[in-house]
Amino acid sequence: VTIRREDYRPFAWLVPEVALDFTLGLDETLVEARLAVSRNPAAQADPVLRLNGDGLSPIEVRVDGEAVNSWVMEGADLLVTLPGNAHNVQITTRLAPSDNTQLMGLYASSGMLCTQCEAEGFRRITFFPDRPDVLSNYRVRMTGDKALFPVLLSNGNCTDTGTHDDGTHWAEWHDPWPKPSYLFALVAGDLVVNKDSFTTMSGRKVDLGIYVRDGDLDRTAHAMESLKQSMLWDERVFGREYDLDTFNIVAVSDFNMGAMENKGLNVFNTKYVLADAETATDGDYDGIEGVIGHEYFHNWSGNRVTCRDWFQLSLKEGFTVLRDQLFSQDMGSEPVKRIEDVRVLRGVQFPEDSGPLAHPIRPDSYREISNFYTATVYNKGAEVIRMMRSMCGEQAFRKGCDLYFDRHDGEAATCEDFIKAMEDGAGLDLAQFRLWYSQAGTPRVSIRMEAEGDEVVLHLSQDIPATPDQPTKQPMPIPLRIALFDRATGAHGGEQLIVLDKAQDSFRFKGVSSEPVLSVNRGFTAPVAIENQTSAEDLVFLAAHDDDPFARYEAMQELVVTHLKDAVGGNLSEQDRQTGREAIGRALAAVLADDRLDDLMRGELLILPSNTYLAEQMLIADPGAIHHERQGLRAWLGEQLEAEFVALHDRASAVPFSLDARARGARKVKTQALVYMASGNPDLAAQMAAGQYDAADNMTDRQGALMVLAGLQSAQRTHKLLDFYNRYHDNELVIDKWFAIQAGSLHPQVLAHVKALADHPQFTLKNPNRVRSLYMAFAANPHGFHAEDGEGYRMIADLILALDPLNPQTAARFVPPLGRWRRIEPGRAALMRGELERIAAADNLSRDTHEQVARSLG
Ligand code: ARG
Numbered sequence: 037v038t039i040r041r042e043d044y045r046p047f048a049w050l051v052p053e054v055a056l057d058f059t060l061g062l063d064e065t066l067v068e069a070r071l072a073v074s075r076n077p078a079a080q081a082d083p084v085l086r087l088n089g090d091g092l093s094p095i096e097v098r099v100d101g102e103a104v105n106s107w108v109m110e111g112a113d114l115l116v117t118l119p120g121n122a123h124n125v126q127i128t129t130r131l132a133p134s135d136n137t138q139l140m141g142l143y144a145s146s147g148m149l150c151t152q153c154e155a156e157g158f159r160r161i162t163f164f165p166d167r168p169d170v171l172s173n174y175r176v177r178m179t180g181d182k183a184l185f186p187v188l189l190s191n192g193n194c195t196d197t198g199t200h201d202d203g204t205h206w207a208e209w210h211d212p213w214p215k216p217s218y219l220f221a222l223v224a225g226d227l228v229v230n231k232d233s234f235t236t237m238s239g240r241k242v243d244l245g246i247y248v249r250d251g252d253l254d255r256t257a258h259a260m261e262s263l264k265q266s267m268l269w270d271e272r273v274f275g276r277e278y279d280l281d282t283f284n285i286v287a288v289s290d291f292n293m294g295a296m297e298n299k300g301l302n303v304f305n306t307k308y309v310l311a312d313a314e315t316a317t318d319g320d321y322d323g324i325e326g327v328i329g330h331e332y333f334h335n336w337s338g339n340r341v342t343c344r345d346w347f348q349l350s351l352k353e354g355f356t357v358l359r360d361q362l363f364s365q366d367m368g369s370e371p372v373k374r375i376e377d378v379r380v381l382r383g384v385q386f387p388e389d390s391g392p393l394a395h396p397i398r399p400d401s402y403r404e405i406s407n408f409y410t411a412t413v414y415n416k417g418a419e420v421i422r423m424m425r426s427m428c429g430e431q432a433f434r435k436g437c438d439l440y441f442d443r444h445d446g447e448a449a450t451c452e453d454f455i456k457a458m459e460d461g462a463g464l465d466l467a468q469f470r471l472w473y474s475q476a477g478t479p480r481v482s483i484r485m486e487a488e489g490d491e492v493v494l495h496l497s498q499d500i501p502a503t504p505d506q507p508t509k510q511p512m513p514i515p516l517r518i519a520l521f522d523r524a525t526g527a528h529g530g531e532q533l534i535v536l537d538k539a540q541d542s543f544r545f546k547g548v549s550s551e552p553v554l555s556v557n558r559g560f561t562a563p564v565a566i567e568n569q570t571s572a573e574d575l576v577f578l579a580a581h582d583d584d585p586f587a588r589y590e591a592m593q594e595l596v597v598t599h600l601k602d603a604v605g606g607n608l609s610e611q612d613r614q615t616g617r618e619a620i621g622r623a624l625a626a627v628l629a630d631d632r633l634d635d636l637m638r639g640e641l642l643i644l645p646s647n648t649y650l651a652e653q654m655l656i657a658d659p660g661a662i663h664h665e666r667q668g669l670r671a672w673l674g675e676q677l678e679a680e681f682v683a684l685h686d687r688a689s690a691v692p693f694s695l696d697a698r699a700r701g702a703r704k705v706k707t708q709a710l711v712y713m714a715s716g717n718p719d720l721a722a723q724m725a726a727g728q729y730d731a732a733d734n735m736t737d738r739q740g741a742l743m744v745l746a747g748l749q750s751a752q753r754t755h756k757l758l759d760f761y762n763r764y765h766d767n768e769l770v771i772d773k774w775f776a777i778q779a780g781s782l783h784p785q786v787l788a789h790v791k792a793l794a795d796h797p798q799f800t801l802k803n804p805n806r807v808r809s810l811y812m813a814f815a816a817n818p819h820g821f822h823a824e825d826g827e828g829y830r831m832i833a834d835l836i837l838a839l840d841p842l843n844p845q846t847a848a849r850f851v852p853p854l855g856r857w858r859r860i861e862p863g864r865a866a867l868m869r870g871e872l873e874r875i876a877a878a879d880n881l882s883r884d885t886h887e888q889v890a891r892s893l894g
Pocket residue numbers: 154155292293295296297330331353406409845
């Protein structure tokens with residue numbers, strides 16, 4: 037069944053109060069749900085109360101205290117006909133948490149019980165109108181074995197606890213804030229807690245707790261610090277204060293996504309909680325800070341103001357991603373964070389937007405909502421709100437946000453409500469801008485510059501490619517920050533924001549030096565692809581002189597992209613190839629020598645554009661040719677600049693470990709130097725990487741060195757992989773790295789390695805982190821996944837078929853890499869398509885995987 041946005045109708049019933057009584061057990065849990073229901077005056081009357089279920093059968097149904105038989109099942113849903121305007125409905129269900137491999141609803145994870153309800157997991161716990169526009173007050177009572185489940189947590193505040201003589205105990209929790217069912221959470225287990233507190237701006241003391249398994253407590257400090265910083269930042273920057281006496285976080289090993297913002301009880305993947313220098317990389321530290329912030333910020337953008345229906349998902353996710361990005365920018369380096377976010381957008385969202393799964397940030401239809409937790413809804417959604425902010429400025433943006441929160445507090449809102457609040461509060465006219473919510477596809481902006489006397493004219497045009505169900509598009513407002521550089525002085529006369537809102541338009545600039553160098557989409561103000569025939573000479577100029585760090589990075593990327601595109605297209609003579617490489621080599625040498633750059637930023641400038649991003653630049657990509665040319669360029673650069681890379685590695689190695697920006701920057705460039713050298717001089721690189729590995733007093737250096745070694749055919753490779761395993765074999769998160777490093781390596785035998793790793797005793801399909809560490813790393817490995825004989829595609833298809841019956845949500849996430857076939861050269865495309873057809877032909881495919889495969893085949 038396809039669900040359509042236009043079919044939205046308010047629910048016929050209100051459920052102001054919910055009381056849930058759990059008798060907990062890993063193998064069997066009993067749930068007694070009592071719902072106070074009344075007719076919704078704002079909806080069309082319906083005597084039938086439809087309660088969603090998924091895999092449940094009612095043990096008993098009571099209406100106003102009387103057991104009734106007047107209910108029917110319709111599919112998985114329970115329908116009860118109610119005579120009057122208000123009733124109490126009581127339903128008992130029985131669950132088997134240990135058998136719940138989907139990790140949706142109530143499930144068991146290493147001896148504890150926990151829940152995941154977004155988007156539609158609550159209906160796996162009890163029958164309920166499981167939709168975000170039904171808001172209720174929740175009271176929860178849990179009873180369970182005191183030894184197995186010493187800790188009993190739910191949303192809101194704990195109101196009472198007690199013990200029984202039979203070895204069980206109980207706790208009652210009450211959440212005073214009305215919420216939809218997807219924000220319900222329960223955790224029961226043998227956990228230890230890191231306790232702290234935060235005093236809010238109005239002086240309310242909030243008890244903070246981070247719950248983890250015994251032994252993990254000393255890895256929770258960074259998460260706690262990130263939480264307190266998040267709370268402070270949301271007060272300072274958005275004026276948002278926390279609203280309960282308690283805020284708890286629980287870390288769970290088996291989790292489908294990153295984390296979940298349940299009211300007052302966030303549940304996290306351990307990956308985004310646990311860190312210390314020995315076991316976590318700098319990237320892991322950043323991930324924790326960002327995700328802790330993200331989930332905390334949902335308390336306002338998501339919980340206090342929630343979504344009317346799941347088509348509005350970007351209302352909370354796009355906005356909250358923007359909020360977490362701004363938070364991380366403030367905590368660390370603003371330009372580096374911006375570059376990282378744009379890299380994710382281009383590496384993941386642009387391909388989505390140009391493929392069979394393209395959808396607007398506010399989709400119009402879906403079959404399985406889990407498939408729409410995408411880079412488009414999240415990351416492009418954030419970019420769309422960021423554009424509003426760029427157009428009105430920070431202060432007006434804050435006014436718009438304040439109005440949105442004031443107006444819709446306690447409501448289930450829509451994207452349209454957000455847009456309206458921005459118009460009224462920030463003074464923007466967003467009439468045409470709304471198209472960003474309804475049109476899919478990445479706009480392409482072409483630019484031509486013309487000099488007319490002392491004037492410069494920029495001719496801009498936009499084109500939005502056709503996407504599934506959207507053959508034609510209307511022009512959208514595209515805000516572009518630009519600057520015109522004087523070639524002679526290297527300066528510009530000030531930045532301006534222009535908005536291209538027509539298919540074509542021209543912009544005049546007076547008093548500009550003749551033939552200026554154009555720097556455009558500075559700071560990446562718009563999520564578009566710029567097509568600008570900038571010469572290599574101008575790109576080298578911008579890479580060296582642009583005062584906007586993002587634009588500098590962009591020029592560097594563009595220089596490499598243009599060259600590799602030409603090289604892969606076979607348009608380069610040997611002479612041209614040499615000239616191209618030399619231009620890139622000069623720019624890279626300048627980056628290495630520029631002592632005004634900090635190393636974190638230098639590290640960004642050193643990163644070559646990814647294979648995926650390169651493929652995205654071509655109508656039909658040959659992954660083999662792209663990989664070959666890119667590696668060839670890297671080897672050439674590694675050889676040419678060997679002395680510089682060795683010097684960089686030496687300099688960076690002398691910086692002692694700390695978490696400050698200078699030391700982190702040093703670690704970043706240190707491994708990057710090795711990456712270039714691994715292509716240019718593998719023997720020397722192996723020796724230096726082994727040295728870095730042995731000397732490492734932190735995971736960033738150790739993992740970086742191992743990653744370099746994993747791609748080399750060297751005896752050190754085997755030694756260090758074994759050493760790493762032996763050191764960390766009892767640490768799940770580090771063993772995930774061990775799998776991922778091997779699956780992502782450029783080693784010629786990578787396919788055989790992945791096959792062997794799938795049989796490793798520590799591999800299991802039951803843990804999503806472990807599955808991703810092996811197979812996502814592999815699917816993202818251009819050299820392995822795109823093996824010419826199709827073996828890589830077959831491995832991913834086999835995985836999907838094996839995982840789908842256990843965990844459809846995670847299985848479906850592996851379909852998009854195969855779905856890229858239309859943009860790949862014919863030989864591989866046929867193999868990819870063949871694997872999709874093989875999956876489609878399987879019996880009992882989940883709705884999740886079926887939808888993704890059907891859309892991918894088109
Ligand atoms: N709302 C969560 C977050 O972004 C993600 C939950 C996703 N759950 C799912 N079943 N797709 O923070």
